[in-house]
Amino acid sequence: MESRNRVLPLNFPALSRRSRALDPELTASPSTLTAHTSRVEKWLVHKLLEVMGNPPIRFVFWDGQEVASSAAAPTASVIVGDRPTLLRLLAQPSVHFGDAYSAGRLDVEGDLVKLMETVFAARPDPNRAGMWATLSRLLARRPRTNTLGGSRENIHHHYDLSNDFYRLWLDEQMVYTCAYYGAESMTLDEAQVAKMDHVCRKLELRPGDTVIEAGCGWGSLALHMAKHYGVTVRAFNISREQIAYARERAERVGLGNRVEYVESDYRNISGKCDAFVSVGMLEHVGKDNYTTLGEVVHRCLNRDGRALIHTIGRNRPQLMSAWIEKRIFPGAYPPTLREMMDIFEPWGFSVLDVENLRLHYARTLTHWLERYEQSIDRVREMFDERFVRAWRLYLSGAIAGFTTSTLQLFQVVLAHGTSNRVPWTRAHLYQRD
Amino acid sequence: MESRNRVLPLNFPALSRRSRALDPELTASPSTLTAHTSRVEKWLVHKLLEVMGNPPIRFVFWDGQEVASSAAAPTASVIVGDRPTLLRLLAQPSVHFGDAYSAGRLDVEGDLVKLMETVFAARPDPNRAGMWATLSRLLARRPRTNTLGGSRENIHHHYDLSNDFYRLWLDEQMVYTCAYYGAESMTLDEAQVAKMDHVCRKLELRPGDTVIEAGCGWGSLALHMAKHYGVTVRAFNISREQIAYARERAERVGLGNRVEYVESDYRNISGKCDAFVSVGMLEHVGKDNYTTLGEVVHRCLNRDGRALIHTIGRNRPQLMSAWIEKRIFPGAYPPTLREMMDIFEPWGFSVLDVENLRLHYARTLTHWLERYEQSIDRVREMFDERFVRAWRLYLSGAIAGFTTSTLQLFQVVLAHGTSNRVPWTRAHLYQRD
Numbered sequence: 117m118e119s120r121n122r123v124l125p126l127n128f129p130a131l132s133r134r135s136r137a138l139d140p141e142l143t144a145s146p147s148t149l150t151a152h153t154s155r156v157e158k159w160l161v162h163k164l165l166e167v168m169g170n171p172p173i174r175f176v177f178w179d180g181q182e183v184a185s186s187a188a189a190p191t192a193s194v195i196v197g198d199r200p201t202l203l204r205l206l207a208q209p210s211v212h213f214g215d216a217y218s219a220g221r222l223d224v225e226g227d228l229v230k231l232m233e234t235v236f237a238a239r240p241d242p243n244r245a246g247m248w249a250t251l252s253r254l255l256a257r258r259p260r261t262n263t264l265g266g267s268r269e270n271i272h273h274h275y276d277l278s279n280d281f282y283r284l285w286l287d288e289q290m291v292y293t294c295a296y297y298g299a300e301s302m303t304l305d306e307a308q309v310a311k312m313d314h315v316c317r318k319l320e321l322r323p324g325d326t327v328i329e330a331g332c333g334w335g336s337l338a339l340h341m342a343k344h345y346g347v348t349v350r351a352f353n354i355s356r357e358q359i360a361y362a363r364e365r366a367e368r369v370g371l372g373n374r375v376e377y378v379e380s381d382y383r384n385i386s387g388k389c390d391a392f393v394s395v396g397m398l399e400h401v402g403k404d405n406y407t408t409l410g411e412v413v414h415r416c417l418n419r420d421g422r423a424l425i426h427t428i429g430r431n432r433p434q435l436m437s438a439w440i441e442k443r444i445f446p447g448a449y450p451p452t453l454r455e456m457m458d459i460f461e462p463w464g465f466s467v468l469d470v471e472n473l474r475l476h477y478a479r480t481l482t483h484w485l486e487r488y489e490q491s492i493d494r495v496r497e498m499f500d501e502r503f504v505r506a507w508r509l510y511l512s513g514a515i516a517g518f519t520t521s522t523l524q525l526f527q528v529v530l531a532h533g534t535s536n537r538v539p540w541t542r543a544h545l546y547q548r549d
Numbered sequence: 550m551e552s553r554n555r556v557l558p559l560n561f562p563a564l565s566r567r568s569r570a571l572d573p574e575l576t577a578s579p580s581t582l583t584a585h586t587s588r589v590e591k592w593l594v595h596k597l598l599e600v601m602g603n604p605p606i607r608f609v610f611w612d613g614q615e616v617a618s619s620a621a622a623p624t625a626s627v628i629v630g631d632r633p634t635l636l637r638l639l640a641q642p643s644v645h646f647g648d649a650y651s652a653g654r655l656d657v658e659g660d661l662v663k664l665m666e667t668v669f670a671a672r673p674d675p676n677r678a679g680m681w682a683t684l685s686r687l688l689a690r691r692p693r694t695n696t697l698g699g700s701r702e703n704i705h706h707h708y709d710l711s712n713d714f715y716r717l718w719l720d721e722q723m724v725y726t727c728a729y730y731g732a733e734s735m736t737l738d739e740a741q742v743a744k745m746d747h748v749c750r751k752l753e754l755r756p757g758d759t760v761i762e763a764g765c766g767w768g769s770l771a772l773h774m775a776k777h778y779g780v781t782v783r784a785f786n787i788s789r790e791q792i793a794y795a796r797e798r799a800e801r802v803g804l805g806n807r808v809e810y811v812e813s814d815y816r817n818i819s820g821k822c823d824a825f826v827s828v829g830m831l832e833h834v835g836k837d838n839y840t841t842l843g844e845v846v847h848r849c850l851n852r853d854g855r856a857l858i859h860t861i862g863r864n865r866p867q868l869m870s871a872w873i874e875k876r877i878f879p880g881a882y883p884p885t886l887r888e889m890m891d892i893f894e895p896w897g898f899s900v901l902d903v904e905n906l907r908l909h910y911a912r913t914l915t916h917w918l919e920r921y922e923q924s925i926d927r928v929r930e931m932f933d934e935r936f937v938r939a940w941r942l943y944l945s946g947a948i949a950g951f952t953t954s955t956l957q958l959f960q961v962v963l964a965h966g967t968s969n970r971v972p973w974t975r976a977h978l979y980q981r982d
Binding site for chain 1: 729733865885890897898904905908954967968971975
């Protein structure tokens with residue numbers, strides 16, 4: 117028991133000291149911190165487990181006492197370092213699990229991904245579980261608004277952390293969206309190239325086509341299209357760091373005349389194109405703006421053009437985890453297919469093809485997490501331990517989201533309802549070169 | 550002008566006499582029938598054309614006078630045989646065009662499919678055209694209800710016409726749904742086999758699997774699955790004639806022990822299966838019953854099973870043409886993808902794949918119409934001229950619906966949200982044997 121009691125101080129002495137020093141509760145009365153877990157506290161943890169659908173996990177408290185769901189042998193243990201952490205966790209588990217884990221006041225014994233998978237997989241069917249549905253709603257957090265100004269701030273929060281940070285663990289082309297492992301043996305680098313090709317084939321790009329890209333990240337897809345499909349691209353992004361990086365790169369590889377990176381919001385896009393593509397931006401658009409995004413596509417896309425939207429999604433409507441929305445992705449919301457229809461239906465678009473690549477995102481994230489852990493010392497130097505742990509939790513939770521199907525990955529291909537220049541079959545996507 | 554005046558009597562003397570004899574308006578005062586088209590009548594036809602978005606077509610009246618939209622050279626002409634027909638057409642164009650055409654009191658000079666395409670293509674964007682949207686709503690007809698009894702009656706109306714009739718113009722296997730022309734050169738027979746294979750591959754059928762089919766038509770798909778994929782099938786249908794035909798056929802080809810045809814409604818399906826498939830039934834289910842259909846799939850499908858729904862659909866919600874709903878397909882309603890989510894979302898299904906095969910249905914229908922016209926004398930013997938013309942109009946209108954994209958054809962593949970035994974890619978759909 118003694119050894120458990122010391123898990124946190126042993127692993128994160130600095131953090132542990134710092135957070136105690138910063139927290140009045142923790143300095144006020146040391147005796148309340150070390151006092152044994154009460155019967156009421158343990159009963160409350162049992163209740164929490166019950167509401168969560170009794171996932172086979174174990175809670176271990178600062179005094180070595182334990183609470184486990186009786187369901188099965190625990191797949192992992194949550195170590196709660198002190199009483200205030202427990203009380204906060206009970207009051208607002210969705211936000212505080214992440215915050216306490218990041219601060220090192222809560223730890224996981226066993227595999228973090230496995231723990232998250234266990235929790236996600238146990239979630240009761242919302243049709244049957246009024247309690248859980250209510251709890252989920254209470255724990256979830258309305259995304260911050262995505263007005264023009266709000267979007268800029270939200271995007272800056274995540275994507276402008278530093279290019280050097282992302283370079284540590286993304287593929288060599290810096291593609292920060294789901295890869296496509298067309299062959300199961302592919303490396304991350306290969307799968308990101310395969311994803312870009314999959315997108316280009318779905319768009320049926322032809323040499324000379326003009327392409328508009330909404331939300332272009334560090335610019336890889338635009339360069340790939342220009343280089344391998346002979347098109348010209350105007351790519352939009354509101355992340356200043358990403359745009360600067362992309363422009364520099366386009367010049368370096370001699371594609372500056374064929375790819376233009378524009379630092380502007382998708383709502384400001386004008387002009388016409390043969391293909392409209394958006395990979396991994398919709399998550400940040402916000403439901404209220406879907407009809408506006410559809411209007412942009414409708415306005416820009418030539419009569420016989422093709423469009424593709426690639427996004428994280430859901431099987432049922434559900435707000436983002438409160439912690440993710442608060443600490444990692446402000447303003448983010450993954451839509452259901454039904455919600456996405458607000459983009460297409462008002463404008464009479466024909467949905468031609470929907471593919472769900474959920475398990476490809478789980479593998480992509482697994483590759484990212486491996487590389488992240490390999491660079492962990494460098495990340496700690498760039499930021500601090502709290503950041504290191506927060507991002508570990510985010511990447512692990514995302515893997516679990518995709519493997520347990522609380523998250524989906526949709527690629528939707530569309531065309532104007534009036535166009536008959538649509539692919540006859542999808543065989544061309546699978547032809548070997 | 551004289552020649553136009555005689556178009557109807559020349560082509561359909563019997564029909565023309567009969568309808569006049571049956572119609573009090575037409576026997577009451579012969580002089581009103583032959584009186585010249587009035588200025589008001591022509592103005593109303595101009596207004597009708599305007600509301601329709603000015604399709605380049607021409608109206609020719611019984612006295613040889615004409616009204617054409619000024620847009621372009623007319624692609625075809627609508628010959629209106631007498632004043633009562635014109636007045637009814639003006640009052641309720643959507644129903645009465647079909648009825649008057651069937652009765653031979655209205656004819657089309659030029660290609661019927663082309664005429665319908667011209668009209669459908671001209672329809673104004675509902676976002677911009679309040680008038681048209683209002684008119685469409687007024688002209689449309691709420692589908693008849695699909696209670697257990699109502700469904701039986703609605704299905705009997707269409708599918709129990711007579712197996713001999715459908716045998717005249719369907720493929721040799723009697724598949725009455727969209728074919729899949731995997732290679733553009735395929736015949737109708739080949740494309741129906743290719744469609745069945747496409748469906749089986751999407752369902753990833755494995756020898757020994759159990760399959761439930763909801764709405765099995767004349768039983769071809771069930772037989773195809775059993776014969777070529779080594780599965781056992783329970784196939785449901787409420788059309789008595791189709792079930793009798795299917796059972797006889799299963800016995801004849803020695804698959805009676807592997808395929809069971811059940812004369813019952815999809816709502817009565819019980820038991821479990823590895824694959825659930827429904828091709829061309831959803832059009833008859835009715836929006837109000839989608840959640841119930843989803844419940845049936847959810848209840849029957851094994852944990853790692855796959856399901857496929859194949860249906861005519863829409864880009865935007867729109868009721869069936871009043872004439873089609875009244876005369877051809879009572880109770881029918883083609884849904885949008887958003888509406889289809891009522892099947893999937895409440896049960897947490899993962900949508901894995903959506904394919905839109907709209908242009909394949911246009912080709913299928915073109916092949917059906919060709920074969921129908923080749924058997925026209927036989928159809929006339931079995932029914933009468935009114936029936937011959939009604940079905941010509943229905944098949945032609947359906948072709949135009951798919952070529953102008955007022956109709957879509959969706960194949961949706963789904964799995965339980967909790968299953969990870971989902972196809973890794975879709976390449977297996979396109980591998981050559």
